[in-house]
Amino acid sequence: MMTIKHKLQNGQHAVSIYQDLVCERQYKGSYDSIKRYVRRLKHRTPDLYARIETPPGDEAQVDFGQGAPTLKSGRYRRPWLFVMTLSNSRKSYQECVWKQDVETFIRCHENAFTFFGGITRLIKHDNLKSAVLKAHLYEAEMNPNYLAFADHYGFIPIPCKVRTPEHKGKVESNIKYVQNNALKGKRFNSLEEQNIYLKSWNKTWASTRIHGTTKRQVNLMFREEQPALNPLPSDSFHFFKIGSRKVSSTDSHIEVAGAYYPVPPKYMGRSVKVHYNSRRIKVFYREELIQHLSAVEKGHFHSARSCLPANKNWQKDNYIRYLFSRCSMIGPSVLEWAKVAQEYRQERAYRSIQGIVALSGKYAFSIH
Numbered sequence: 408m409m410t411i412k413h414k415l416q417n418g419q420h421a422v423s424i425y426q427d428l429v430c431e432r433q434y435k436g437s438y439d440s441i442k443r444y445v446r447r448l449k450h451r452t453p454d455l456y457a458r459i460e461t462p463p464g465d466e467a468q469v470d471f472g473q474g475a476p477t478l479k480s481g482r483y484r485r486p487w488l489f490v491m492t493l494s495n496s497r498k499s500y501q502e503c504v505w506k507q508d509v510e511t512f513i514r515c516h517e518n519a520f521t522f523f524g525g526i527t528r529l530i531k532h533d534n535l536k537s538a539v540l541k542a543h544l545y546e547a548e549m550n551p552n553y554l555a556f557a558d559h560y561g562f563i564p565i566p567c568k569v570r571t572p573e574h575k576g577k578v579e580s581n582i583k584y585v586q587n588n589a590l591k592g593k594r595f596n597s598l599e600e601q602n603i604y605l606k607s608w609n610k611t612w613a614s615t616r617i618h619g620t621t622k623r624q625v626n627l628m629f630r631e632e633q634p635a636l637n638p639l640p641s642d643s644f645h646f647f648k649i650g651s652r653k654v655s656s657t658d659s660h661i662e663v664a665g666a667y668y669p670v671p672p673k674y675m676g677r678s679v680k681v682h683y684n685s686r687r688i689k690v691f692y693r694e695e696l697i698q699h700l701s702a703v704e705k706g707h708f709h710s711a712r713s714c715l716p717a718n719k720n721w722q723k724d725n726y727i728r729y730l731f732s733r734c735s736m737i738g739p740s741v742l743e744w745a746k747v748a749q750e751y752r753q754e755r756a757y758r759s760i761q762g763i764v765a766l767s768g769k770y771a772f773s774i775h
Contacts, residue, residue: 411444414592421445423588425614461494464635467514468578469525471535474503475590486598490585492520493527493576496628497618499581501589501605503598509552510646512537517643520560525636531559532574538568547609551649551682559644561637587620588612610617647684656680663688665705670698709714730757733764 410432417648428434469491476483476484486503489512493499496708500519502509513534520526527558532538534547541548547566555563567575568666597600597761614626621628652661660667663683670679674692680687690698703709734745748756 410439412448415445415448418590419585421586422612422616423591426588437520452557453652455692462635463495463632464525464527464637466494466529466531467519468494468531468575470533470578470582471507472582472586474601475593475595477503477595477598479505479598480732483594488585488590489515489519490514490578491530492581493523494577496632497577497581497621498523498629499585499609499613499623501609503605506769507537508535509550513556513644513646515675516556516560519771520639523636524633526560526562527636529563529565531567531578533567533575535736538564540549552647553592555647556644560640577646591623591668609648628766638672639752645684645686647687647689648680650681652679652681652685652690653677653765661690664702666703667708668698668700668703669709730760730764734760734765737763737767 419427421442424437424445425434425438428441430752434744445657469489469545472488472490474486474488477486486505487507489502489504491500500522502515502518504515516530536550538550538553539547540550549564549566553564553667585605589605589612590601593604593692597605614629616625617623618625618628641646646678648662654661654670654674656678660669661674661679661681663667663681668688668690670690674697677692679697682691686702688700688702689696700711731742731745734742745756745760745763748759751757
């Protein structure tokens, strides 16, 4: 019993202590025996929660808490604990991550959807920047990346009011359940080790427990709820970054991640919004899509020319052929001169040839 007292002093709850005794001491007794003993050791004040009935497949709730201390760069640090809970069955997905940025937030969603094998109609979340750029009492300003992700997967994101965690009470209580029963008193040597442990713990304990509110096994309720979930899309979401760029007033290009992309000349000198990733570039002006191109390597110009005027739309070889055809029209001696100049001066000759062609447009000539 000294082991139980020691675990209790470390902050573990009765369920967590019972699980450890089964795994560490091969305890054969019942959970109720441990619960009664723990109750005698400390005074417990029950929490009061309002119960809200949710139809199967209608809603999930997501939030971050803190995971167990994990070794990183020679020190133990606490990662973030992402949890998504289905409001009907209370089936949950847990994953520890080092960041709360929007890309990590989205990838955690995708991993949870794959774990559940489907998607709920609504997803409730708080006002972290990964989902909400600016909180508002009536209509929050949502993160465009998260909105695009929600549209791709076909769910409706619902931000909670500021400072009202009870609006997502199911995931709030589930985070406490994970922290108190799975992670309390534990340390891990890597993030991967903690996530492997959480996966095993979820399968062994969290999903097989009889939920305190529903009085039914979580897995059994999930099997009933799963057919009501919406199906997963055929492809994953392509995450993109967002930025503002000013279209060059000299060549009608913008720079994105060190590469250069053409924009229709009528937008020269104007500011545009850019959505981009390692594969695609989308350019918007006042919410209108004005350019959509594949990404090119850093330091390169995109080869697309369709948005440029006809007189700016020629590649080098085409323009050289045009110059020599004009020299031929001026006369055979000019054409012969141009060929000799190209042979001896190479690239430097084209400016001189261009000058002769320009003079021919200014002064009349006759073809002999």
